[in-house]
Amino acid sequence: MITEHYPFKLMPLPYEYQDLEPYIDTQTVTIHHSKHLKTYVDNLNKALTGYPMYYNWPLEKLIKNVNVMPQKIQTDIKNNAGGVYKHNMYFKGMSPRSIKEINGSSSGPLKEAIIARFGSIENFRDSLKTAAMGQFGSGWAWLVSNRFGKIGIVSTANQDTVLTMNLCPIILVDVWEHAYYLKYKNKRGDYFDNWFKIINWPQAEKNYISCTQSNPVLR
Numbered sequence: 387m388i389t390e391h392y393p394f395k396l397m398p399l400p401y402e403y404q405d406l407e408p409y410i411d412t413q414t415v416t417i418h419h420s421k422h423l424k425t426y427v428d429n430l431n432k433a434l435t436g437y438p439m440y441y442n443w444p445l446e447k448l449i450k451n452v453n454v455m456p457q458k459i460q461t462d463i464k465n466n467a468g469g470v471y472k473h474n475m476y477f478k479g480m481s482p483r484s485i486k487e488i489n490g491s492s493s494g495p496l497k498e499a500i501i502a503r504f505g506s507i508e509n510f511r512d513s514l515k516t517a518a519m520g521q522f523g524s525g526w527a528w529l530v531s532n533r534f535g536k537i538g539i540v541s542t543a544n545q546d547t548v549l550t551m552n553l554c555p556i557i558l559v560d561v562w563e564h565a566y567y568l569k570y571k572n573k574r575g576d577y578f579d580n581w582f583k584i585i586n587w588p589q590a591e592k593n594y595i596s597c598t599q600s601n602p603v604l605r
């Protein structure tokens with residue numbers, strides 16, 4: 387990922403708003419990206435304005451060091467830096483080409499790790515779905531790697547991230563209602579099943595490799 391810092395910009399999507407149809411509808415992707423994500427970006431910049439010592443800090447650094455920042459901006463930084471970080475990863479984590487990719491013979495270290503840990507891609511899907519369905523209210527479900535390269539599933543509330551738990555994100559799904567309500571109404575499980583079909587596996591593989599390479603223990 388390019389090291390981005392203040393003033394943060396709205397990340398362009400790597401596909402058109404309508405490209406995730408019929409899994410995620412055009413209106414939801416449009417509003418989620420151009421309104422929800424844009425608001426996190428704008429509010430993050432607003433919170434940082436007047437604090438030039440943080441102007442060259444990338445998102446990860448802001449998230450991990452929020453506790454040493456002035457108390458009056460901590461909540462805004464935590465929520466909005468977390469929001470930008472996770473939405474950028476969520477949107478990059480979906481691909482209109484994935485149906486072909488998952489049905490093809492594509493493989494890699496991540497798929498091998500998933501099969502070693504969960505037994506099959508289907509079992510992994512079921513475990514991640516349990517976490518996504520079990521997250522009460524707004525939040526996210528994640529596939530993460532710990533500092534020893536061991537993968538596992540966690541869920542977090544609101545705009546919390548796994549970075550502060552020293553976990554490295556590989557795959558994540560937004561289960562805030564704004565991510566699915568226009569099309570799926572209260573059926574979070576149907577949204578999850580369709581989101582799973584458009585996971586950008588090549589990107590997830592890249593994330594996993596960078597999780598293990600950034601860890602000196604595994605080098």
Ligand code: MN
Nearest residue numbers: 422560562565
């Ligand atoms: Mn969202």
